[in-house]
């Protein structure tokens with residue numbers, strides 16, 4: 001079934017821009033990225049859009065569709081009714097370069113600032129050993145495709161540009177959680193998570209988990225467990241005392 | 252082309268795509284926060300009225316969860332040692348309120364619910380919040396959310412007491428064992444739901460095993476952690492169901508106490 005869809009696409013750059021109306025043909029089974037490509041091929045040759053795999057695996061085509069952060073290539077046109085206007089904008093948390101393309105360097109800077117994997121000493125035979133059950137938890141986090149939709153939707157930075165300086169965002173707090181849960185990692189990241197990467201800013205309202213195309217339980221499995229670990233280190237007088245008198249080190 | 256004027260704060264920060272609208276969502280994103288507000292406000296009104304009513308909370312052998320443990324000398328019934336005589340304007344419910352209230356207020360799920368629905372921070376995903384500045388849970392008073400685990404432990408003590416109340420509900424009016432009425436079942440269900448809610452708590456998940464770096468060195472705790480993790484997946488549901496459970500249990504006891512209803516007896 002072919003029909004003509006009504007699209008509103010944000011066109012412009014850092015200087016300014018706005019929503020522009022288009023009518024584009026849609027065929028059965030197509031995704032929003034197909035329609036953007038058809039728009040580019042037939043009416044707007046200079047429309048900028050970033051994409052790569054068209055399979056929800058490269059994390060390039062992040063945008064906002066009808067106000068919700070989503071991947072262009074994983075959003076089916078069939079999700080909308082034929083007479084509905086589908087509005088497509090770039091991610092609204094990062095500086096825009098042109099049209100649907102944003103500058104996501106904030107994320108790369110945060111990624112680089114996280115203290116890396118710091119392994120314990122090797123076993124006597126020169127090997128590192130760990131059990132599957134010990135890495136299972138963090139394997140969920142490694143499904144991340146770095147689309148940064150979670151970073152885009154997180155109101156801590158979306159609604160407060162200032163916080164970008166002090167807040168790493170769900171993706172990278174999850175990275176800290178991953179390392180803190182790693183059986184071979186030897187660095188205590190609980191203090192920096194709170195003091196340098198802004199874990200306390202997260203108010204666990206779960207929008208990151210809602211938009212993640214990989215369905216990672218970012219809040220329940222990474223952020224809240226990390227908050228609990230930080231409480232052990234910083235706020236719980238009993239575990240603090242336990243650690244002071246040497247009975248209970250970071251387990 | 253629709254030109255859009257620069258928005259002031261939030262997504263209107265310099266360099267971002269100029270879109271004046273606070274959000275472009277077309278779905279009914281406001282329904283969920285509206286329901287949350289409605290239900291929580293209804294619960295707060297009902298429980299406040301009941302906490303001040305200071306009557307109709309005990310009818311042998313049942314006691315309302317709002318008034319248990321009943322610790323003052325003015326208590327009806329004798330399900331718990333009466334420890335002191337308080338000023339008459341304070342009802343027995345007021346003294347114990349802090350535990351269930353603190354437990355639920357600092358619960359990670361309820362925090363999400365009321366930050367969104369009452370504080371609009373954010374009202375829904377990708378809908379701009381109305382506040383100019385934001386510090387999350389880093390400062391007083393919200394930094395105190397971090398003591399949730401203490402309320403969790405206190406909540407467990409209350410669960411034990413409410414379970415004890417449910418056991419006592421197997422006695423009849425004259426304290427003879429071997430009775431069971433609909434009220435017994437109501438009290439039992441309420442206690443069971445409270446246990447499930449507590450055990451699915453994120454702090455519980457952390458304490459039983461989540462805090463460990465290595466599961467393979469602690470196989471028992473790994474098992475516990477798996478069970479709690481499974482329950483934790485339903486924590487939101489359990490939070491609501493157990494809240495209704497408490498209110499309905501209290502309401503049932505009130506119905507019996509006011510004589511509006513007669514407790515059907517099973518044996």
Ligand code: SF4
Nearest residue numbers: 154170202205206208
């Ligand atoms: S749960 Fe925390 S990190 Fe995730 S979107 Fe909400 S505030 Fe941001």
Ligand code: SF4
Nearest residue numbers: 144145147148150212
């Ligand atoms: S965690 Fe999910 S939403 Fe965030 S960057 Fe990774 S895949 Fe994208």
Ligand code: FES
Nearest residue numbers: 053054056059073
């Ligand atoms: S194009 Fe690769 S995720 Fe959409």
Ligand code: FES
Nearest residue numbers: 358359360452453
């Ligand atoms: S997280 Fe909800 S009770 Fe602890």
